[in-house]
Amino acid sequence: MTLIDTHxxxxxxxxxxxxxxxxxxAHKVGVDRVVVVGDQLASSRDALELAKSKPELYCIAGVHPHNASQWNDEAVAELRALCAEGKACGKLVAVGEIGLDFYYDLSPRDQQIEAFLAQVEIAREFKLPISFHVRNAYDLFIEVVREKHINEIPGVVHCFGGTAKQGAELVKMGFLLGVTGVLTFKKNDDICETVHAVPLDALILETDGxxxxxxxxxxxRNEPAFLHATAMRLAHELMLPLEEVAARTMANAKKLFRFQD
Ligand SMILES: [Zn+2]
Ligand SMILES: [Zn+2]
Structure with missing residues (x-):
């Protein structure tokens, strides 16, 4: 059994x-691939360098909504450079994590929207999928996706934390949902309801370590090996064999990130 930690x-x-x-x-429990994520340009650069140093690592580059106030012309140039370099070496598999976080509001909301939309265009330009980060902003996110046709681009709403209804809506639009260890927590009603409301073909697993x-x-500290616990919980929840849940979520992740093998 093998798994990909997708975030x-x-x-x-x-x-x-x-x-x-x-x-x-991670290898010991079958997590044989990890997608490394940054949350700003410096850590995205670190993620790319790390991915280049190990065969089992890949990366995602982008500016998290928390850091949207740092978004400027220089950031545009740097992210484009990372995408070009990362695509050329086959190690960068998506733009992310980008989106809206109205829970912490660490950057002003108008700047979050601006940085988000600008990075969507960079993903479009480089024909890369997107890893979205959305918190306390699902309805607006869905509205913006619809208005700007963002669902023409393949993507995953990582660490999905909306309602089952919002999850089903996002899946209908064509996105995948990322399932984290939150599924194993006591307060997990929304994500439990969501994994029953959408097909397994719409789910991928991640630690968000x-x-x-x-x-x-x-x-x-969360680490890729712990993905196994989330996979087991999802299998239990869906009353399916662990091997099937692993194989199918793995296939979903491979398709999204266009892994060849
Ligand atoms: Zn996130
Ligand atoms: Zn993250």
Whole structure:
């Protein structure tokens, strides 16, 4: 059985000291590929360099809505350069995580929207899929997607945290939903309802490490090996064999990120 961790901040300093051990533990439980995510241009550059250094790592580059206030002409040039370089070496598989976060509101909302839409255009230009980050902004996000035809671009709403209705709507528009360790938490009503409301062909698995470690690792630094716990929980929830859930979510991720093997 193999799994892909489709979203992990592995270039984060929390992994600096023991990255090799982290990757060994991942391999042991079948997590044989990890998509490394940055949250601004510097960490996206780190993600690309890390991906280039290990065969099992790939990356995503973009400016998180938290950092949208840093978006400017220079950022446009830098993200375009990362996309060109990352596509050429086959290590960059999407633009992300980009979107709207009206929960923390760390950047003004108008700037979040501006940075989001500008990065959608860069994804379009480079024919790359998108990893979306959306929190407390699902209805507006759906409205903007519809208005700007963003669902012409393949994408995943990572760490999906909306309602089952919003999840079903996004899947109908053509997007995948990313399932994290939140599925294993006690307060998981929305995501539980969502995984029943959409087809399994619309789901992919992610850790979002170092955040959101699943039960029984809750509170610890989250790492790719812990993806196994989320996969088990999803299999239990859907009353399907773990192997089937692994194979099908893996196939979904491969299709989205266009992995050849
Ligand atoms: Zn996120
Ligand atoms: Zn993330």
């Amino acid at each position: 992990c901040h592995l270039a984060d300093e929390k992994f600096h000291d023991d990255l090799d051990a982290v990757l060994q533990r 170092p955040y959101l470690a699943p039960v029984p690792h809750r509170g610890k």
